[in-house]
Amino acid sequence: MAASKMTGEYLLRIRNAKQVVQICRNRQLMLKGSEMKNIAVVDRTDNSGVSIIVDNAGIIADVCLDIDADIKYSGVTFRRNIDATGKCVIPGLVDAHTHPVWAGDRVHEFAMKLAGATYLEVHEKGGGIHHTVDKTHEATKDYLLSLFMNRLRKMLRHGTTLLEAKSGYGLDTQNEIKMLEVIESGKSAQPIEISSTYCGAHTIPKSMSLQEASNDVIANQIPALKELIYKGELNIDNIDVFCEKGVFDIVETRKILKAGVDIGLNINFHGDELNPTNSAELAAELNSCAVSHLEEISPEGIQAIAKSSTIAILLPTTAYILRLKRPPARLMLEKGVAIALGSDFNPNAYCMNMPMVMHLACVLLNLSMEEALVASTINAAAALKKSDKHGSLEPGKYANLLILAAERWEHLIYQFGETDSMIETVVIRGCVVYESNNSSTHQF
Numbered sequence: 001m002a003a004s005k006m007t008g009e010y011l012l013r014i015r016n017a018k019q020v021v022q023i024c025r026n027r028q029l030m031l032k033g034s035e036m037k038n039i040a041v042v043d044r045t046d047n048s049g050v051s052i053i054v055d056n057a058g059i060i061a062d063v064c065l066d067i068d069a070d071i072k073y074s075g076v077t078f079r080r081n082i083d084a085t086g087k088c089v090i091p092g093l094v095d096a097h098t099h100p101v102w103a104g105d106r107v108h109e110f111a112m113k114l115a116g117a118t119y120l121e122v123h124e125k126g127g128g129i130h131h132t133v134d135k136t137h138e139a140t141k142d143y144l145l146s147l148f149m150n151r152l153r154k155m156l157r158h159g160t161t162l163l164e165a166k167s168g169y170g171l172d173t174q175n176e177i178k179m180l181e182v183i184e185s186g187k188s189a190q191p192i193e194i195s196s197t198y199c200g201a202h203t204i205p206k207s208m209s210l211q212e213a214s215n216d217v218i219a220n221q222i223p224a225l226k227e228l229i230y231k232g233e234l235n236i237d238n239i240d241v242f243c244e245k246g247v248f249d250i251v252e253t254r255k256i257l258k259a260g261v262d263i264g265l266n267i268n269f270h271g272d273e274l275n276p277t278n279s280a281e282l283a284a285e286l287n288s289c290a291v292s293h294l295e296e297i298s299p300e301g302i303q304a305i306a307k308s309s310t311i312a313i314l315l316p317t318t319a320y321i322l323r324l325k326r327p328p329a330r331l332m333l334e335k336g337v338a339i340a341l342g343s344d345f346n347p348n349a350y351c352m353n354m355p356m357v358m359h360l361a362c363v364l365l366n367l368s369m370e371e372a373l374v375a376s377t378i379n380a381a382a383a384l385k386k387s388d389k390h391g392s393l394e395p396g397k398y399a400n401l402l403i404l405a406a407e408r409w410e411h412l413i414y415q416f417g418e419t420d421s422m423i424e425t426v427v428i429r430g431c432v433v434y435e436s437n438n439s440s441t442h443q444f
Contacts, residue, residue, distance in 0.1 A: 007075035011056050011430040012399065015066055015081065016049035018407045019088035022063060023378050023392040030311065030382035033336035036374040040392075041409075052089060054399040058429030063393055080432070082425065088409045090373070091393050092161025092400035092428065093354040094380035096313045097292050097342025099199075100151050101144055101179045102169045104135030106347040113322065120246060120274065129169065129203040132347050136169040136179070144182045151345070151352060152190050153444070156434055158353045159412075159423050161400040162381060162390050163192050164268070164342070166240055168199030171213075173221045176200045180225070180234055187235075190444040191428045195384040197268060198225060199240035201248050201256050214252040218259045226263040237384070238289070239265040243282070245275040250282060257286055266385055268313075272296045274324070284308040290383035292342065294327045295319060302328070306336040311383040314375070315344040316360035317351040329365040340379040341372065355412050355419045362413060369413050399430040 022040040024031070031038075042050050042063060051069035053062040053076075062069065109117075109127050122128050136144070155163060165183045170176035176198065183196045200221045204213040228234040239260025243253040257267050266289045271279020273293035280301025283291035291305070292313040305312055312332060319326050332339060341361055345352040358372040367375065381391030389398050403425035404412055412422050426434035435441045 005071070005075050006073050009056065009077045009079065010053060010061065010073070011058060011078070012052075012054035012080050012082070012427070013069070013073070013078040014052040014084050014089060014403070015069070017051070017084040017089050018044045018049065018086055019409060020050045020052060020063055020393060021088065021090040021373070021409045022394060023091055023374060024394060027394060027396070028378065029387045030309075030338045030379050031374050032338040033306070033333050036333065036339065036371040036379070037368060039370050039374060049085065050089075052393065052399070052401070054430040058399050058431065060393060060395050060397050060399050062395060082403065082432075084403055086407055087424065088404050088406060089393070090402050090404065090409050090412070091377045091391055092402055092426065093159040093376050094162040094384070094391060095155065095160045095343050095345070095352075095354055096164050096290065096311075096340045096380035096383045097315060097344050098164055098352070099166050099168060099344070099346035100163075100352075101148050101165065101167065101182050102132050102136050102347055103139035103144060103147065104132055104347065106131060109348070128348065130206060132169045133171055133203075137175055141178055141182055144179070145185050148182055148186050149189060152186060152192055155352045156190070156192055156426060157423070158355060158419050159402045159426060160352075160354055161192060161426065161428050162195070162384065162386060164195045164197055164238070164384055166197040166199040168202030168240070171200065171202065171205045172216070173224045176221055177224065177228065177234075180236060184234055191431070191433045193386075193390070193428075195237045195386065196235065197238040197240050198236050198260065198265065199242075201241040201253070203242060203247055210249065210252060214248065214256060217256050222259050222263060229263065237266060238268040240269045242270040243277050243279045244270070244273060245277065250277055250279070253279075254282060254286070257288075261286075268292070268383065272298070272301065280305050280312075283310045289385055290340065292344075293318070295325050297327060297332070302332055302335050302337060306332075311338050311340045311379055313340045313342050313380075313383055314361065314365060315342050315349070316364050317357055318344045318349045320360055320364060321349045326364055329361070329367055333371065338379050338382065339367075339371070339375050340383045341375040342380065353419055355422070356417065358413050359416045369410050372413060373409070399427055401427045403427070
């Protein structure tokens with residue numbers, strides 16, 4: 001039976017692609033373990049390229065060969081056509097862990113680390129998070145927003161179309177709200193979709209004990225956020241705690257995370273980074289969306305999250321820059337864990353380029369290129385509970401995609417540091433938001 005023909009006006013058609021990487025074809029919300037090796041790809045045939053059809057709502061309507069699209073959509077007028085001859089198309093990248101709102105820098109600490117200082121040694125000397133907290137307290141909201149917007153522009157150019165963004169350099173009610181308001185303003189001022197995370201328990205303020213800091217978060221900060229969420233003045237998606245030796249222990253972390261759940265936030269927290277803390281076990285216990293770092297994850301922790309729906313967010317730039325033990329990614333995959341990737345962009349690990357993160361994940365963590373792509377698309381979206389609409393090129397999902405100046409998608413990872421020349425076009429919800437050869441699309 002012949003397929004029915006479509007009529008009317010549609011937003012976009014990409015045609016003549018050499019390759020379209022869908023990632024999934026069956027609307028999977030995540031891929032776990034060995035599943036991450038097998039990605040869905042539509043390749044050009046001898047007589048036809050590949051098309052992506054996008055409707056007026058910015059939703060993918062079809063992924064098919066050009067010869068089939070020419071027949072099926074012969075009655076459709078497209079507001080925009082893009083010729084992707086000799087190029088490939090992949091889903092927009094998802095950065096599952098960032099700290100993008102802060103003032104000042106920590107370049108002096110990088111020199112200290114190169115000379116052998118550990119993360120905790122820098123922290124104990126008043127540097128680290130506390131240094132950035134001081135600079136962020138001093139900064140106005142407008143100044144923080146200008147910094148944030150500039151960082152978002154760069155992330156977009158590097159292919160990020162969905163981003164997790166944390167607070168955490170406020171550490172008190174007033175300044176945490178200031179940071180979250182900056183993130184809220186950024187959501188409506190540019191095209192990248194942002195999942196916001198409250199991270200008031202990022203470290204213990206200099207003037208407080210562990211118990212005092214935990215009580216302040218639970219008794220003061222979270223109730224204040226609850227009121228703003230209720231009024232519609234803030235939209236916060238996740239709660240994060242830095243569960244670490246000398247910071248928030250497992251007991252206080254559990255209390256804070258549960259307090260966040262009570263006001264409707266998803267759990268997505270730091271754990272098992274510098275010391276084994278049983279954070280992975282806690283993540284599974286609390287049915288967390290995600291837990292990040294996991295350089296010091298235990299065998300029991302691997303088993304626990306493998307059996308759960310929790311996503312393990314690995315941050316290869318952090319392990320690289322801080323010279324940390326690398327998380328046991330291959331063992332995690334062998335045990336069936338769903339792995340995602342994040343840049344961990346922050347003043348301590350300054351990288352906002354997800355293709356470089358993917359390259360480091362392959363070289364340092366021994367991921368295959370397929371696993372790294374899955375970890376930066378569907379699984380990273382799943383870590384933010386957004387894989388129903390993000391992370392793969394399937395009908396019914398947002399048309400968030402990258403057109404690469406290459407015939408095979410692997411060149412995005414293989415050509416280390418060549419992101420600017422590799423990513424030719426960024427599309428979000430069917431609209432072209434960046435073109436490498438068109439400066440007018442670089443502004444928002």
